Amino acid sequence: MTRTGRPRSTAADAAILRAARELLVERGVGGASIEEIARRAEVSKVTVYRRWSSREALLAAAVESSAEGLPGRTHREADPAELDPDMTYDQMTALIESALPQAARTLATPGYRALLAQAFGSRFTHPGVMAAYWDNHILPRRRVALPVLRRAVTEGHLPPGTDVEALLDMTVGALLYRLLQPGDITPEEMLDHLRRVYRQAGLLRS
Amino acid sequence: MTRTGRPRSTAADAAILRAARELLVERGVGGASIEEIARRAEVSKVTVYRRWSSREALLAAAVESSAEGLPGRTHREADPAELDPDMTYDQMTALIESALPQAARTLATPGYRALLAQAFGSRFTHPGVMAAYWDNHILPRRRVALPVLRRAVTEGHLPPGTDVEALLDMTVGALLYRLLQPGDITPEEMLDHLRRVYRQAGLLRS
Numbered sequence: 001m002t003r004t005g006r007p008r009s010t011a012a013d014a015a016i017l018r019a020a021r022e023l024l025v026e027r028g029v030g031g032a033s034i035e036e037i038a039r040r041a042e043v044s045k046v047t048v049y050r051r052w053s054s055r056e057a058l059l060a061a062a063v064e065s066s067a068e069g070l071p072g073r074t075h076r077e078a079d080p081a082e083l084d085p086d087m088t089y090d091q092m093t094a095l096i097e098s099a100l101p102q103a104a105r106t107l108a109t110p111g112y113r114a115l116l117a118q119a120f121g122s123r124f125t126h127p128g129v130m131a132a133y134w135d136n137h138i139l140p141r142r143r144v145a146l147p148v149l150r151r152a153v154t155e156g157h158l159p160p161g162t163d164v165e166a167l168l169d170m171t172v173g174a175l176l177y178r179l180l181q182p183g184d185i186t187p188e189e190m191l192d193h194l195r196r197v198y199r200q201a202g203l204l205r206s
Numbered sequence: 207m208t209r210t211g212r213p214r215s216t217a218a219d220a221a222i223l224r225a226a227r228e229l230l231v232e233r234g235v236g237g238a239s240i241e242e243i244a245r246r247a248e249v250s251k252v253t254v255y256r257r258w259s260s261r262e263a264l265l266a267a268a269v270e271s272s273a274e275g276l277p278g279r280t281h282r283e284a285d286p287a288e289l290d291p292d293m294t295y296d297q298m299t300a301l302i303e304s305a306l307p308q309a310a311r312t313l314a315t316p317g318y319r320a321l322l323a324q325a326f327g328s329r330f331t332h333p334g335v336m337a338a339y340w341d342n343h344i345l346p347r348r349r350v351a352l353p354v355l356r357r358a359v360t361e362g363h364l365p366p367g368t369d370v371e372a373l374l375d376m377t378v379g380a381l382l383y384r385l386l387q388p389g390d391i392t393p394e395e396m397l398d399h400l401r402r403v404y405r406q407a408g409l410l411r412s
C-alpha cells in the first residue's frame with residue numbers, strides 16, 4: 001500500500017487488470033463481471049469503478065495491458081517518443097525493429113492469444129468491449145501512425161500512390177490473422193512472421 | 207425428399223448447415239451440438255453424421271457455407287476455374303473484380319460477421335473448429351493462390367522481392383480485421399474497403 005496516493009495505487013491497478021485478464025481467458029467476456037474481478041483482485045467494487053467508468057472500459061484496458069512490447073503501445077512506462085506523430089520514417093523503422101523481439105514473445109504467448117480470441121469473439125455478443133478497445137486504444141495509435149506513413153510516401157520511403165490506411169489495416173490484420181490461426185507458434189516463428197509482414201509493408205529496412 | 211440420392215440430399219445438407227449457422231450465432235460453438243443442430247434441421251443425428259464425420263467439421267463447413275461470393279470459395283456451384291492454380295495474373299484480377307460486389311454484400315451482413323466472431327472467438331475454448339476450418343477450407347485456397355502469386359512476381363505483375371505468403375496474410379488479414387471491428391458497415395463501405403486492400407496488394411488492376 002502506498003501512502004502518497006501518487007501514483008494512485010499501481011498495485012491495485014495491476015491486480016485489477018490481472019484479475020480481469022484471467023477471468024476473460026477463463027470465462028469469456030460474459031463471465032468477467034466487475035464483482036468477480038474485484039473479488040479476485042481483493043479490492044472493493046468502488047475501487048474498480050474509481051479507476052474505470054464501465055466494465056467495457058476495464059475489459060478493453062485488460063486486453064491492452066496484455067500486449068506489452070507491441071510497437072506503439074501506450075504504457076505509462078513507455079517512451080513518449082514512441083507516440084510522436086512527427087517521427088521520421090527512420091525513427092519509425094528503428095522503433096519497429098527494436099520492438100519486434102519483445103512483441104514476438106508477447107504475441108506467441110497462449111494466454112495473449114486466448115485473450116485476443118475472447119475479445120474479438122465477443123464482438124457481437126458483447127459489442128461494448130471491442131468498441132471501448134477500438135476507441136480507447138486502437139484509434140489513438142492510428143492517429144499517430146497515419147501521418148507518419150503519409151510523410152513516408154511524400155518523402156519517397158514508400159511507393160507513390162500507397163494507400164496508407166489500407167496498408168495499416170493489412171499490417172495489423174496480418175498479425176491478427178496469424179494469432180487467430182489454429183496451433184501453437186513459437187516466439188521465433190512469430191518473430192519471423194512479424195519481420196516478413198513489416199518488411200513486405202515497407203515498414204522495416206533490409 | 208429425393209429418390210435418386212444423387213445429389214444425396216441437397217435439401218438436408220442445406221437445412222443442416224443453416225441450423226448450424228443459426229446455433230453458432232445464437233449460442234456460440236459451445237451451444238451448437240450435433241443433437242441441437244439435427245433437431246432444428248428436422249433430421250436425425252445419423253443423417254448429420256453420414257455427411258460430416260465430426261461436430262468440428264460440420265461447424266467449419268457451416269462457417270464456410272456462409273461466405274457466399276468470396277473469391278475462391280469452394281462452392282459446388284462455383285466455376286471450377288476459380289480454383290485453377292494455373293490461372294494467369296489477368297484471370298486472377300478479373301476473378302477478384304467480378305467477385306467483389308457479392309463478397310462485399312456477404313461480408314457486410316451482420317449474421318456473417320457474428321458467425322465469424324463466434325468461430326474465431328472459439329479458437330481457444332474449442333480449438334477443433336478453427337483447426338477444421340483451416341485444414342478443410344483455408345489451406346486448399348492457399349495452395350491455389352500461392353503459385354498464382356509467385357508467377358505474378360516472376361512475370362513482373364507484382365514487384366520483385368514480393369513475399370507472397372506475407373502478402374496473402376496481409377490481404378486476408380485486412381478483411382478479417384475490418385470484420386471484427388465494432389460498428390456496422392454498409393455493403394458500399396465494405397466494397398470500398400475491399401477494393402482499396404486488393405488494389406494496395408497489387409491484386410486488382412486500376
